[in-house]
Structure formats: structure tokens, C-alpha cells
Amino acid sequence: MPGALRLLVAALPLALLAAAACGGIGVGVHDQGRPVLDDGAPGEVGATARATLAAPDGQVMGEVTLTQAPSGVLISAAVTGLAPGAHGFHIHGSGACSPDFTAAGSHFAPGGEPHGFLHEDGPQAGDLPNIHVGEDGKGRADYFTAAVTLDAGPEHSLFDEDGSAFIVHADPDDYLDVASAGARIACGVVERG
Numbered sequence: 557m558p559g560a561l562r563l564l565v566a567a568l569p570l571a572l573l574a575a576a577a578c579g580g581i582g583v584g585v586h587d588q589g590r591p592v593l594d595d596g597a598p599g600e601v602g603a604t605a606r607a608t609l610a611a612p613d614g615q616v617m618g619e620v621t622l623t624q625a626p627s628g629v630l631i632s633a634a635v636t637g638l639a640p641g642a643h644g645f646h647i648h649g650s651g652a653c654s655p656d657f658t659a660a661g662s663h664f665a666p667g668g669e670p671h672g673f674l675h676e677d678g679p680q681a682g683d684l685p686n687i688h689v690g691e692d693g694k695g696r697a698d699y700f701t702a703a704v705t706l707d708a709g710p711e712h713s714l715f716d717e718d719g720s721a722f723i724v725h726a727d728p729d730d731y732l733d734v735a736s737a738g739a740r741i742a743c744g745v746v747e748r749g
């Protein structure tokens with residue numbers, strides 16, 4: 557299965573997402589299907605998780621909420637106090653933001669894919685489209701991805717052994733070069749609730 561098909565990410569208005577959830581529009585193809593626990597029990601649709609984004613000095617910079625859907629996870633992010641423009645926004649593979657943001661590790665990629673929506677063997681499960689910040693320093697983004705799950709157990713679970721974290725970067729992700737997004741300016745560990 558080509559990596560490009562492993563991840564479905566759509567930054568759609570919620571109305572469209574609702575329509576998609578009802579089967580009103582096709583939203584793409586993926587090979588991970590309905591999230592299923594290792595014991596075969598179906599995933600808990602509607603389960604939620606969150607991450608509070610903070611700057612290196614601890615100042616809160618935003619909030620991310622995650623909701624388990626039948627075939628993936630809805631992610632809603634709100635940020636504040638950031639420089640206007642596009643910022644790389646990813647799920648990183650370790651649930652830690654201290655002693656510094658390198659503790660979050662590299663991008664969540666249980667399948668070992670290379671980074672980038674534009675990479676022919678990408679993307680990684682933790683790749684997400686950029687979040688856009690206005691002149692007021694505030695930004696919002698909604699995503700849907702079938703590449704991760706909140707269920708414990710599956711390889712692509714955000715609650716794997718070492719957890720996961722969201723990172724906001726200083727610069728835009730060019731969706732090809734993992735270094736393009738630059739410094740890590742905000743971090744938040746994914747927690748249930």
C-alpha cells in the first residue's frame with residue numbers, strides 16, 4: 557500500500573466533516589479501517605483526548621482536542637500568541653515536552669514512513685497540514701486523520717507505550733523537508749479526557 561494512501565487528512569469545515577461521517581461525500585481511501593483494539597473489540601467512538609500547548613517558558617499557547625470517530629480521529633486546534641502566518645503542526649512520537657521540546661521525539665510514524673505529504677513514500681502518521689495564524693496571533697484548524705487512533709493497543713495508537721505530543725513549529729512545513737518547519741515553539745502532551 558503506497559504511503560500516500562495510509563493517511564487521510566482533510567481540513568474541512570465541520571459541516572463537511574459531518575456530511576462525510578454520514579457517508580454523504582467520499583473522503584478518500586485508507587488501509588487501516590475501523591479502529592479495533594487488539595482483542596478485537598471495536599474502538600470507543602466519541603472518546604476524547606486533549607493536549608494543552610505551551611511555550612518553552614510554560615505560557616499556554618493553545619489547546620488541541622481530539623475525538624475518536626469510527627474510522628479515525630477528529631483534531632481541533634486553537635492557538636494564540638503566535639507569529640502571523642503558517643506554522644508546522646505535527647504529532648510527535650513521545651508524550652513528553654520536558655526538559656525541552658526535543659523530548660517529544662520525531663514525528664509519530666509507527667510505520668516508519670518518511671515525512672511529508674509530498675514525499676512519494678510519505679506521509680507519516682503524525683503529519684498534519686499547517687495551522688494558519690492571523691495578524692492577531694490567533695489560529696484555528698480542524699483536521700481528520702485515519703492514520704491514528706485513541707484506542708489503546710493498535711500500533712497507530714496515540715496512547716502507545718511512550719504516548720505522543722503535539723508540536724507547533726516556528727515556520728511552515730513545506731510537506732517535503734522535515735526541517736522546513738524549523739524550531740519547536742509550543743508543545744503539548746496528548747492526555748485522555
Ligand SMILES: [Cu+2]
Nearest residue numbers: 644645646723
Ligand atoms: Cu513537528
